[in-house]
Amino acid sequence: MKLKAMLMAVAAGCAVTSPLAAKEDVTAEIAALKAEVAQLRATAQTARDRGDIQNLFSRYMYLHNAFHDPEIVPLWAKKGTPGIRAQYSNNGVYTSWDSIMAYHAQRPNPKGKLVFHYLASPLIEVAEDGKTAKALFVMAGVESGLTDVEAAKQAPEFMYVKDLLVDGKRVWMHEIMVKYGVDFIRQDGEWKIWHFHCYEVARSPHGVGWIPFAAKSQDNPFADDLMYFGEDGKPVLMPKPDAPVTMRNNPYRTDTGQTLDAPPPVPYRTISETFEY
Numbered sequence: 001m002k003l004k005a006m007l008m009a010v011a012a013g014c015a016v017t018s019p020l021a022a023k024e025d026v027t028a029e030i031a032a033l034k035a036e037v038a039q040l041r042a043t044a045q046t047a048r049d050r051g052d053i054q055n056l057f058s059r060y061m062y063l064h065n066a067f068h069d070p071e072i073v074p075l076w077a078k079k080g081t082p083g084i085r086a087q088y089s090n091n092g093v094y095t096s097w098d099s100i101m102a103y104h105a106q107r108p109n110p111k112g113k114l115v116f117h118y119l120a121s122p123l124i125e126v127a128e129d130g131k132t133a134k135a136l137f138v139m140a141g142v143e144s145g146l147t148d149v150e151a152a153k154q155a156p157e158f159m160y161v162k163d164l165l166v167d168g169k170r171v172w173m174h175e176i177m178v179k180y181g182v183d184f185i186r187q188d189g190e191w192k193i194w195h196f197h198c199y200e201v202a203r204s205p206h207g208v209g210w211i212p213f214a215a216k217s218q219d220n221p222f223a224d225d226l227m228y229f230g231e232d233g234k235p236v237l238m239p240k241p242d243a244p245v246t247m248r249n250n251p252y253r254t255d256t257g258q259t260l261d262a263p264p265p266v267p268y269r270t271i272s273e274t275f276e277y
Helices: 002-013 019-065 097-103 210-217
Strands: 085-089 092-094 114-126 132-147 169-187 190-205 226-229 235-237
Touching (some): 019 132, 085 097, 190 210
Antiparallel strands (some): 085 092, 169 190
16 A cells, blocks of 8 residues: 555656657757767867968978978968068068068078077967967077178178188078967968068077177167078078068067067957957
């Protein structure tokens, strides 16, 4: 008798689920699973994008170090892409595909020249819409070479190691510190360099140090104008820029403090809602 009463009480307390309610529960569960799968796919795509972008810019740097400039050109956004630009100093900005690619036409690689730039601290943010991405890198490295004695007269004395000749040529050996702010754009399913901003932080001839070097060079326009040392170490100056700068570099000076000239990227939805390098 007691058992029967207990069973009746349990039966009375149990809600009966209708077929319609069961169908609604399944539909809600499927919708939740679809949303979760979509979120996981988006997260996986962002992770893949970050890896692709880091590989892209690392490839750029390896090719740059090896003077394989023609192979760098395809890493950039295609000709005709609106807004393409590059900035290397406070002298100006290059805003046309042709003026930017002129730098990559093929830098000379004379005997005795070494460029070794290595990247670190990548900070990469991919836009929520997946169309663009922003990245900030720091770089340290060396740049060095030999310059014909007569060609060396075209550059300030502070650029060279004092009283040193190798194979009858002047020696320049620079330690360099730089930040790169880069905006990337997705084209035909691949990431490409869109905006390139080189923020030189400091440099110094080997054994001198960046403070004494800055004291000598910070008001000399040569350091900003120099594009590279070419054949026989001859200084080659940057061409005239296309436009004035809108975001200034803050290289080390002995008479000023440091400022945040290269703002780190933060999460963003679309490029129109954030700054551009």
